[in-house]
Amino acid sequence: MISAGTAFRFLEQDLLLLPQKAIYWAQEKALIVADVHFGKVGHFRKAGIAIPRNMEQDDLALLSDLIYEHQPEKIIFLGDLFHSDMNNDWDWFVLWRSQFPKLEIILIKGNHDIISDKHYTSLGVILHQQLSIGPFLMLHHPLTDPNEQADGGYVLCGHLHPGVSLVGRGRQSVTLPCFTFGKHQAILPSFGKFTGKVAILSRKSDKVFGVLKDKVVAIS
Template sequence: MKICAEAELNILEQTLLLLPEKAIYWQQENALIAADVHLGKSGHFRKAGIAIPQNIAQEDLAVLSDLIAQYKPAKLIFLGDLFHSELNTDWDWFALWREQFPQLHIILVKGNHDIINDSHYHQLNIETPMEYSIGPFLMLHHPLTDAKLVNAEGYVLCGHIHPGVRMHGKGRQTLTLPCFTFGDKQAILPSFGKFTGKVAIRHKNDDSVFGVLDNKVIRV
């Protein structure tokens, strides 16, 4: 596995490693956190007759396997949209992958694309809450509005947006990088899946933004 340079962020007396694989390793809880994997998206398009490579889901699962081998987490927390649509052939790959880590505690905080019946996840020993509170954090899929953040019981970690940050060169060149965005009461993670895309979002002046390069996370 390639050597990667993560960025360390200390928040609420917790240490978070922001990884180039677009996930977070939370040291105190020994947990990996990822958002918007969208397994099954390529299978969904293939089922509709659109030519998409078959190995995209396998590549995303391989990255997860590498992270598990490196950090040896006790928990893996998905912040929604783990599987993109209804059951398809990519689910079989996911079920086989799950068998490799029977002791790993997996929680899926359900997102808008998680339409597969919970019973399928429960058969794989995966929990499926709509939100998940642990330590100082409240794990969600959708970001909360500023009005709702006022009463949120914990610092929110979420996904859904597939955030990106636009970088400008000396000329007129621009490049949009996936990014982690940490605000005063909420953080939005980049989408983990390769077949997901990103959208440059408007950040607040006091946000802490970390762009993701191929093998490095940088503060921007």
């Protein structure tokens, strides 16, 4: 049984912030995921860098677990689904897709999504540069000016692989992946295991949720 996550009522929508670094949106029966970077392992191995092969399969297995647990009707990927040019890891994605033929898959294209559109459309993946659904505008890149509201709704995006730095009493520090909800946009943590995270500056008015191994906790 996957941990339940943290319920967050926002803009009259019911969001479940999951420790697997995804959001389940109840009203749309949708999983929202950013920055998976499938194929990054294959990309590095092709360059002669030794990376464990099972990292890509772990990410796909985790996505499958979330689908079985929450029974979404769609998955919305907020860009950088695949890391670069097509490599052998694409075959794993094709196999995974075949297990969920009725699942609607939407990709908001990111800067790393350079594989030809025809390969995605052949798998029934719907492509957009941006997409408005309900009160939200799905993007890959964050707003250039976070103080200005975007046309189309409150932004959900990725790209930055955000983290929040915490300092303990003994001055130990740790950086956790995080969900950051600001005035006009929310930035999701990167889903992929092989992606890393960067501590970002947040405003006092931002709502920040840190991601631990099996839970999501409100930090500010």
